Amino acid sequence: MALFSEKIVLDLPDCDISYYPNFLKEEANSYFKAVRDGIPWQQDEITIFGKTYLQPRLTALYGNNGKTYSYSNITMKPLDFTPELLTIKSTIEKEVGTEFSTCLLNYYRDGKDSNGWHSDDEKELGKNPIIASISLGAERFFHLRHKKNKTIKHKMLLEHGSLLLMKGETQHHWHHQIAKTAKKIGERVNLTFRIIK
Numbered sequence: 001m002a003l004f005s006e007k008i009v010l011d012l013p014d015c016d017i018s019y020y021p022n023f024l025k026e027e028a029n030s031y032f033k034a035v036r037d038g039i040p041w042q043q044d045e046i047t048i049f050g051k052t053y054l055q056p057r058l059t060a061l062y063g064n065n066g067k068t069y070s071y072s073n074i075t076m077k078p079l080d081f082t083p084e085l086l087t088i089k090s091t092i093e094k095e096v097g098t099e100f101s102t103c104l105l106n107y108y109r110d111g112k113d114s115n116g117w118h119s120d121d122e123k124e125l126g127k128n129p130i131i132a133s134i135s136l137g138a139e140r141f142f143h144l145r146h147k148k149n150k151t152i153k154h155k156m157l158l159e160h161g162s163l164l165l166m167k168g169e170t171q172h173h174w175h176h177q178i179a180k181t182a183k184k185i186g187e188r189v190n191l192t193f194r195i196i197k
């Protein structure tokens with residue numbers, strides 16, 4: 001593992017977001033296969049404004065303290081971390097200087113899978129959550145939109161093996177999404193490490 005990772009700090013108001021391309025280096029390929037093939041992915045039903053939908057992606061939850069995570073009317077119970085997830089977790093912890101308890105994983109099977117506008121502001125994450133998001137597989141655009149002034153937007157490609165770090169007041173002021181795309185693209189997995197107390 002190299003000592004230094006290249007770090008790009010986003011120049012946007014009211015947020016603290018940095019991006020580390022190629023964070024996982026040559027290990028990214030084997031992590032991608034291990035996570036895609038080794039995780040018991042589930043597709044949950046979510047309820048939004050009283051209507052029930054199948055979530056447009058697969059998910060899984062891992063954690064080391066048994067704490068559940070609830071959003072969009074579903075409550076997920078954590079599984080025990082796998083060796084690969086623990087290695088990724090400690091690689092991030094060394095860079096960031098923070099210990100994470102939980103990882104929410106997303107599997108986008110193709111361009112039709114998505115993750116709608118939201119902020120990671122569930123109460124179990126605390127006031128100013130730190131969220132470390134690893135991308136593996138196909139590149140997808142990550143869209144950011146300011147909550148008060150929706151004309152302030154930003155879009156960035158999340159590359160294979162990259163780390164996106166969101167902290168401070170980011171979740172108070174910004175929504176983010178992974179939009180559907182009509183382009184023919186492959187599978188992507190995303191790992192968002194969080195702290196649930």
Ligand SMILES: O=C(O)CCC(=O)C(=O)O
Pocket residue numbers: 104106115120133135142158176178190192
């Ligand atoms: O797939 C991504 O990069 C974003 C995932 C996300 O926003 C979330 O799980 O809260």
Ligand SMILES: [Fe+2]
Pocket residue numbers: 118119120176
């Ligand atoms: Fe999110």
